[in-house]
Amino acid sequence: MKLLDSCKFVVGTFPATAANTTWNNQTYLLGNAVNMENYGHLTVVLIGGPDPGPMGLTTLINAATDAACVIAGIAAGTSWYVDPSYYYVNTCTSAESDTWTKTAVATAGSTIITAPFTVANENYIIELDAAALTHGPWVAVNSVQGTAGIFAALYILSQPRYISAETAPTAIV
Amino acid sequence: MGKLIDSVKFVVAAQCIDTQTAWNNQTYDLGNAINVENYRHVTIVLIGGVAAGTQLAVKVVCVATDAACVIANVGTTAALVPMEWVYKNIQTAVQSDTWVKTAVVSDTFTPTTTTNHLNWVIEIETASMSLAPWLTINKVASGAANYMAALYILSQPRYISAEDAPTAIV
Numbered sequence: 001m002k003l004l005d006s007c008k009f010v011v012g013t014f015p016a017t018a019a020n021t022t023w024n025n026q027t028y029l030l031g032n033a034v035n036m037e038n039y040g041h042l043t044v045v046l047i048g049g050p051d052p053g054p055m056g057l058t059t060l061i062n063a064a065t066d067a068a069c070v071i072a073g074i075a076a077g078t079s080w081y082v083d084p085s086y087y088y089v090n091t092c093t094s095a096e097s098d099t100w101t102k103t104a105v106a107t108a109g110s111t112i113i114t115a116p117f118t119v120a121n122e123n124y125i126i127e128l129d130a131a132a133l134t135h136g137p138w139v140a141v142n143s144v145q146g147t148a149g150i151f152a153a154l155y156i157l158s159q160p161r162y163i164s165a166e167t168a169p170t171a172i173v
Numbered sequence: 174m175g176k177l178i179d180s181v182k183f184v185v186a187a188q189c190i191d192t193q194t195a196w197n198n199q200t201y202d203l204g205n206a207i208n209v210e211n212y213r214h215v216t217i218v219l220i221g222g223v224a225a226g227t228q229l230a231v232k233v234v235c236v237a238t239d240a241a242c243v244i245a246n247v248g249t250t251a252a253l254v255p256m257e258w259v260y261k262n263i264q265t266a267v268q269s270d271t272w273v274k275t276a277v278v279s280d281t282f283t284p285t286t287t288t289n290h291l292n293w294v295i296e297i298e299t300a301s302m303s304l305a306p307w308l309t310i311n312k313v314a315s316g317a318a319n320y321m322a323a324l325y326i327l328s329q330p331r332y333i334s335a336e337d338a339p340t341a342i343v
Contacts, residue, residue, distance in 0.1 A: 002296040003181075003216040003328055004260060010270040011262065014290050015189040015222035015320035028268030029290065043177040047220070047322045049189035050202060088178060090185065096201030098184040098342045121188050121202050127176040150189040152220045152322045158177050172270045 006160065008168045010034050012044065012153030018053045018117065018146030023153070025061070025069050025140035031153065033061075033069040033140035036130045038169040040159030044141050046116060046124040049150045053117035056144025059110060060084065060128065064136030066172075071142045080135045081110045084128045092121040100125055117149050182330070182338040186217065186323035192228060192315040196323070198242050204323065206242040206309035209299045211339040213329035217310055219293040221284065222320035228284035229313035232256075233295065235302040239342075242307040252303045253280040260294040 014029050023031030036042055044060070063069040063079040073079030085108075088100035106114040116124060126141070133139065141153055157171050188202040196204030209215055217233070236242045236251035247253055259282055260272035272294055275282070284291055295310075302308065310323055327341050 001214070001329070003214065003326060004272060004294055004296060007177075008270060009218060009262075009272065009292075009294060011220055011264065011290075011292050014220060014264075015322055028264055032268055034270075041175075041177065045183060045324060047185055047189055047324065049320075049322075090183075092185065092188070092201050096205050096342050098182065098207075098340055100178060100183065121185075123185050123188075125178055125183060127178060150222075150320050152189050152222075154218060154220060154324065156177060156326075170270055172268050 006158065008039065008157040008171050010155040010157065010171050012141055012155045015150050015152045018055045018149045018151055020145060022145040023141060023143040025142065031141050031143065032172065033066050033138050034155050034157060034171040035137050036133065036139055036157065037137040038161045039157035039171065040130050042128045042139060043156040043158065044126040045154045045156065047152045048117040048122040050120050051149045052120045053146040053149035053151065054115035055117050055146035055151060056115065057111050058113040058116050058143040060112060060126065061140045061142050062133050062135050063138045066138055069138040069140045082128060082132060082139065083109050084112065084126050087112055088125040090123040091119065093119050116143065117151055182212065182327040182341050184325040184341050186310055186325045187321065189320055189322045192319040192321045193317065195314040196310060196312040198309040204310045204312065205342065206239050206307050207325050207327065207341040208306050208343065209308055209327060209341065210306035211331045212327035213299055215297045215299060215308060216326040216328065217295040218324045220322045221291040223289045224287050224319050228315050228319060230281050230283050231310065231312045232281050233297065233308060234311050235304045235308045237304055237307065239307055242309045244311040254297055254308060255301050256280045256295065262292040263288060264290040
């Protein structure tokens with residue numbers, strides 16, 4: 001069975017430079033938000049590169065609508081942080097590795113990772129159950145503008161309400 | 174509900190890297206080979222960036238050992254993994270999460286040369302590998318500076334071991 005039959009892959013952020021780039025969910029290239037209404041679980045994979053960053057504060061944002069799913073809405077009360085409690089980090093700084101180390105979030109209730117991609121070839125996984133969302137089905141990964149490096153992000157939505165081989169429900173509308 | 178990391182193994186195949194560099198399996202950040210002996214299925218996700226030049230042939234190589242898992246050995250000690258189709262996602266101007274099933278010829282596909290933000294999913298049943306258990310994605314160096322990342326997702330493990338899935342790189 002193909003994984004594509006049971007999961008929905010959505011590119012969160014294309015390989016993009018951290019300098020002058022905030023993952024903001026407002027363009028499809030940068031932390032594009034996803035709608036979890038048809039999925040029970042979300043996995044976010046962040047892939048670093050040989051040129052270290054870091055990026056800035058990295059969070060997950062939750063809101064009732066796509067447009068509201070931005071970090072600016074936190075202060076306005078139209079979006080909210082999601083706290084997954086922990087994330088997983090993988091580092092290939094000097095040798096290959098497929099070990100993912102469970103790590104507590106930086107600040108409970110808000111920041112997940114303070115400065116991701118501080119060293120070369122760091123990668124992260126964030127796991128989130130839809131049940132943890134408190135303000136609607138939309139979720140976006142947000143990362144404050146960094147200083148250097150090229151990084152990408154991938155959303156994998158799993159545990160779908162509907163099994164529909166090769167035509168899984170969209171997660172971006 | 175379970176975390177995906179409890180039931181699959183994530184291995185970064187290629188970090189976000191300038192595609193002027195060939196993915197060769199000989200360094201850990203360039204198409205790193207994986208051992209699929211404990212998994213029945215492999216999904217490979219390729220994430221493209223801004224295309225600044227030619228992207229060249231992508232193949233998947235299989236062989237008996239990590240060191241031999243290189244494109245140069247295809248036809249002797251290594252072989253290409255049969256690949257009849259790939260799934261393509263394109264976001265040139267708008268967001269999209271649609272993956273279009275696309276036929277592949279000669280177990281090789283070539284990402285479009287001038288299209289930005291082109292992404293690919295390759296699905297492989299490990300039973301289809303003529304040589305095992307090592308597998309790697311190989312991509313010829315591009316003609317200009319582009320960025321592309323690749324992720325292996327190994328699923329249907331022989332052993333379910335939450336948060337401690339068997340390694341796939343040794």
